[in-house]
Every structure is written in C-alpha cells, then in structure tokens.
Amino acid sequence: MIDPQPLQTKGSQTSQRDQQWPWWPLLPLYPYGKRATHFEELIPGQVWSFEQLQGVYYVAVPIRLTVVKVPGGLMLVNPLPPTQELRKGLAALEAEHGPVNAIVLPTASGLEHKLPLGPLARAFPDAELWVCPGQWSFPVQLPLSWLGVPAKRTKILLTDGVPHPEVCQWISLGPLDLGVGRFQEISCLHQPSGALVITDALVGIHSKPPAIFDRDPTPLLFHARDRGDQPLSDSPETRRRGWARLVLFASYLRPHCLRVPAMAELLRYAFRPGLRSWKAHFGVYPFDWQDGWQEDADALMGDDEAKVQVAPVLERLVLPRAQQAITSWLEQLESLSGLTWVIPAHYSAPLSFSTQQASALRTEIQQKNWAPSQENWEFLSGIDQQLLDLNVVPKNPFFKG
Ligand SMILES: [Fe+2]
Numbered sequence: 001m002i003d004p005q006p007l008q009t010k011g012s013q014t015s016q017r018d019q020q021w022p023w024w025p026l027l028p029l030y031p032y033g034k035r036a037t038h039f040e041e042l043i044p045g046q047v048w049s050f051e052q053l054q055g056v057y058y059v060a061v062p063i064r065l066t067v068v069k070v071p072g073g074l075m076l077v078n079p080l081p082p083t084q085e086l087r088k089g090l091a092a093l094e095a096e097h098g099p100v101n102a103i104v105l106p107t108a109s110g111l112e113h114k115l116p117l118g119p120l121a122r123a124f125p126d127a128e129l130w131v132c133p134g135q136w137s138f139p140v141q142l143p144l145s146w147l148g149v150p151a152k153r154t155k156i157l158l159t160d161g162v163p164h165p166e167v168c169q170w171i172s173l174g175p176l177d178l179g180v181g182r183f184q185e186i187s188c189l190h191q192p193s194g195a196l197v198i199t200d201a202l203v204g205i206h207s208k209p210p211a212i213f214d215r216d217p218t219p220l221l222f223h224a225r226d227r228g229d230q231p232l233s234d235s236p237e238t239r240r241r242g243w244a245r246l247v248l249f250a251s252y253l254r255p256h257c258l259r260v261p262a263m264a265e266l267l268r269y270a271f272r273p274g275l276r277s278w279k280a281h282f283g284v285y286p287f288d289w290q291d292g293w294q295e296d297a298d299a300l301m302g303d304d305e306a307k308v309q310v311a312p313v314l315e316r317l318v319l320p321r322a323q324q325a326i327t328s329w330l331e332q333l334e335s336l337s338g339l340t341w342v343i344p345a346h347y348s349a350p351l352s353f354s355t356q357q358a359s360a361l362r363t364e365i366q367q368k369n370w371a372p373s374q375e376n377w378e379f380l381s382g383i384d385q386q387l388l389d390l391n392v393v394p395k396n397p398f399f400k401g
Contacts, residue, residue, distance in 0.1 A: 018083060018084035018085035018088065019034050019035050019036050019037070019083050019084075020083060020084070021033055021034070035052045035053070035081060036052065036085070037050050037051065037052050037080070037083060037085045038052075038210075038211055038212035039051075039089045042066075042341075042343060042349055043193045043195060043350060046069050046192055046193035046195070047066065047067065047190065047193050047195050047341075047350070048066070049065075049067075049349055050064065050065045050067065050086055052080055052081065052086075053212055054112060055246075058222045059223075059249040059250060060246065061250045061347060062210045062212050062346060062347060063078075063080065063112060063345060064078060064344070064346065065078050065079060065080040066078055066197045066345070068197065069097055069192070069193075070102065070164045070167055070168070070190075071164065073094070073098030073099040073101040074090075074093060074099070074100045074101065075100070075102040075164060075168075076102070076120070076124075076127075077197045078104075078105070078113050078199055078345040079105060079114075079116040079117045080116050081119060081120075082119050082120045087123060099124075099126065099127075100124045100127050102128050102129075102130060102163040102164065103117070103121060103129050103130070104129075104130045105117050105129075105130070105135075106132050106185055106186040106188065106197075106199050107132050107184070107185050107186075107199040108132045108136065108181065108183060108185070109136065109181060109184075110199060110345075113345060114135070114147065117129070117147065118147045118148025118149045119148065122150075128153055128163065129149065129150070129153055129155065130154075130155050130157050130162070130163050131144065131149075131154060131157065132157055132186050133158065133159055133184065134175060134181065136181030158172065158186065168188050168189065169191065169336065170187070171186070171189065171196075171336075172185075172186050173185045173201050173326070174325055176318075176319070176398065177394055177396075178318070178393055179391070179392050179393040179394050180392060183318055183319070183397075187199075189338070191338055194339060194340030194341055195340065195343050195350060196333065196341065196342045196343065196353065198342060198343065198344050198345070199345045200344070201314070202308055202342055202344055202351075203309060203347045204305075204306030204308045204342070204344065204347055204351035205300055205301045205302065205306055205309070206302055206303075206347075206348045207240065207243070207298070207301040207302065207303050208243075209243035210348065218232065219246065220238070220239045220241075220243050221233065221234055221238055221239070221242055223241075223245040223246055223287075224239070224242035224245070226288070226289065244294060244297035245289065245297065247300055247301060248296060248300070248376075251300055251311065251312045251376075252312055252380060253379050253380060253383075255293065255296060255376055256292075257290040257292045257293035257296055258289060258293070259290055260286055260287065296376060300312075305351075306347065308342070308351050308357070312377065312380065316377055317383060319371070319397075320371035321371075321397055322397045322398070323366075323370040324398075325397075330358050330362040330365070333355065333358040334359045335355070339353065339354060339358065340352070340354065341353055
C-alpha cells in the first residue's frame with residue numbers, strides 16, 4: 001500500500017477565498033459555497049487525487065477528481081468544482097507534467113460529478129471533453145449545453161472513440177435502463193500505473209476518517225455526540241466515532257440503529273449555552289443511536305486496509321435487479337493485465353486491487369443475498385419499492401438486443 005503524500009503546491013498559500021464555489025446553489029450540498037480541496041499524490045509521478053467534501057446536514061463524504069499522466073500532459077477524470085485552490089493545485093501539476101489535455105465524465109447519471117463539468121471545462125479551454133453516453137438528469141432533464149458544457153469540443157466515450165487509447169483501456173459497466181435514464185460507467189485502466197479509475201461502481205471504506213476532515217472536523221464531531229446539549233469535543237476517538245456514523249448515514253440513508261427522537265425531546269436539549277451557533281446547529285441533534293450501531297459500521301469499514309465493496313445505495317437503489325451487471329464488469333476486470341489499484345470517486349484511494357481480488361469479489365457478490373430488504377436495508381428497499389409501484393423504474397433493467 002502506498003502511503004499517500006500531501007501534494008505541495010509550490011509558493012501557494014491557501015486562503016478562504018481560494019475555496020469559494022459560487023455555483024453551489026445548483027446542487028446545494030454541504031459545505032455549500034466554501035469547499036476546501038485536499039491534494040494527494042496517489043501513485044508517484046502517475047496519479048494524483050483532489051478531494052472535496054460533499055453531503056447533507058454534516059453527512060459529508062469525500063468526492064474525488066483523479067488526475068492521470070498521459071502522453072502530452074494530464075487527463076482529469078470525474079470533475080470537481082474548479083475553485084481557485086483546485087486550480088492552483090492543477091497548475092502546479094501542469095508545470096511539471098504538461099497541460100490538461102482531456103477531461104472525462106465517465107458516468108451517465110451521477111449529478112454530483114456532472115454539474116462541475118461545465119465550469120471545469122471552461123477552466124481548461126484547450127482540453128478535449130469526453131462524456132459517458134446517455135447523459136441525463138432527474139427530476140429535470142438538463143441538456144449538457146445548459147450545464148455550460150461546450151458542445152464543440154465534447155465527444156462521446158466509445159461512440160466517438162476514447163481518449164489516450166495508447167495508455168488507457170476503457171471498460172463499460174452497463175448500460176442499464178433505470179426508467180428515468182440509464183446507468184452506465186466507463187472505467188479507465190491507466191496501464192503505466194496499473195490504476196483502474198472508476199466513479200461509483202466500488203468504494204473502499206477505512207475506519208480512519210479521511211484526511212480532508214483535518215481541515216475542519218466539525219461534521220465528525222457533530223455526529224459523534226449522543227445528544228444536542230453535548231459540546232463538540234475533539235479527540236481521535238470522537239473523530240472515529242463521528243466518521244463511523246457518517247459512513248452508516250451515507251451507506252443506508254436511514255440506518256437501522258437510528259431513532260429519530262420526538263420534537264419535545266429534541267427541544268429539551270437544544271439552545272443550551274455554548275451551543276447557540278450555526279456550527280452546533282443550535283444544539284439540535286435529531287438522532288438517537290441505539291445499541292448495535294458500532295457493529296453495523298464496523299461491517300462496512302476496514303482497519304488495516306479500506307474495505308472494498310459495492311456501496312449499499314448503489315446495490316439497493318441502482319442495481320437491485322442487476323447483480324449480473326456488476327459481476328460481468330468484474331469478470332472483465334479479471335482479464336486486465338497489470339491491474340494493481342482501483343481509484344474510486346468517493347472514500348479511500350488508492351485501493352489495492354488485483355485480478356485475483358476482482359475474482360474473489362465477484363464470487364462474494366454471487367454468493368451473497370443481493371439487495372436485501374431487512375434491517376439496515378429497509379429504508380433503501382422502501383424507496384425502491386415506491387419507485388417500482390409508480391413505474392418510475394422498470395422490473396427488468398437490462399436493455400433488449
Ligand atoms: Fe458519485
């Protein structure tokens with residue numbers, strides 16, 4: 001396992017201004033208009049990571065733009081909002097490795113990856129843009145041109161070719177019919193580094209909170225508490241505890257061990273002295289964690305290495321009737337020569353991942369009870385059932401022919 005190194009951006013001092021992102025109302029997620037970016041070199045001289053946080057009500061997980069070295073410069077995969085801080089980091093890499101010559105949006109559906117494409121494209125006017133086929137958005141269908149993506153230099157992955165085929169091999173997961181649009185993700189095996197750059201297909205979750213929280217651990221400390229009148233106290237233990245709960249929220253949306261207290265109970269502990277601030281949400285903490293939450297969180301996280309898995313939201317909401325799509329994608333990975341790492345767009349990276357690990361994960365998925373409906377899965381299952389009842393999603397997501 002490579003120990004990721006913080007990337008020094010030469011001669012640059014990060015200011016609050018550099019972290020501003022004025023377009024946050026387009027997708028109003030925490031941390032809204034101020035986004036810190038965390039830089040790491042993942043594979044020396046070959047692959048770099050730029051992470052920001054994204055979420056709702058302090059439930060924030062890292063979202064990543066991956067930079068890979070390609071002939072003539074750099075390729076960006078999975079767009080992020082180009083704050084000044086991010087642009088300075090990319091400029092430092094360009095000075096050493098050459099200009100950004102390609103920007104890739106490898107997913108058809110992920111709005112959080114799609115919205116930053118336009119602004120990022122404008123920051124690099126000479127780069128070629130590549131997007132996954134079948135772009136869509138829900139509930140409002142937004143054409144890419146409305147999102148500020150310049151049509152003239154945009155190409156469709158696979159249909160119009162692929163960027164840098166001399167060093168990259170491109171593999172498709174899907175397409176699947178989600179009713180409102182398609183699910184598809186095009187992964188890139190960057191041969192010089194052995195890194196497979198993906199978007200949402202897999203995640204690897206570590207029990208140690210991601211380094212980006214060192215900038216501002218408030219979301220971790222906020223959720224580490226049991227009641228709203230407890231102060232936000234900082235220690236390695238409270239950070240881990242808060243992180244474990246964030247992982248449960250992000251994985252299951254409403255985890256099984258979570259009770260939402262009645263309003264009267266909430267207000268009894270709210271507005272206490274020392275907590276009358278936005279940061280502490282005025283002492284309102286509308287969650288009551290029941291016994292068993294730690295064990296549930298432990299099952300999702302690895303201590304020595306990040307635990308590689310299909311994210312429960314993807315399994316239960318996007319692919320509940322398409323287990324075969326993920327297993328045939330893994331089968332394709334099993335024949336990739338040189339596969340060494342997976343770099344997802346969320347949580348930890350790089351994840352050590354060989355063809356043997358791809359095969360073992362495929363067997364595990366084939367043997368497990370895919371997309372269950374009990375306990376932690378109940379809430380996700382309820383959403384899926386509602387979508388089925390409303391005929392929003394089809395029973396059979398596989399395209400015919
Ligand atoms: Fe995503």
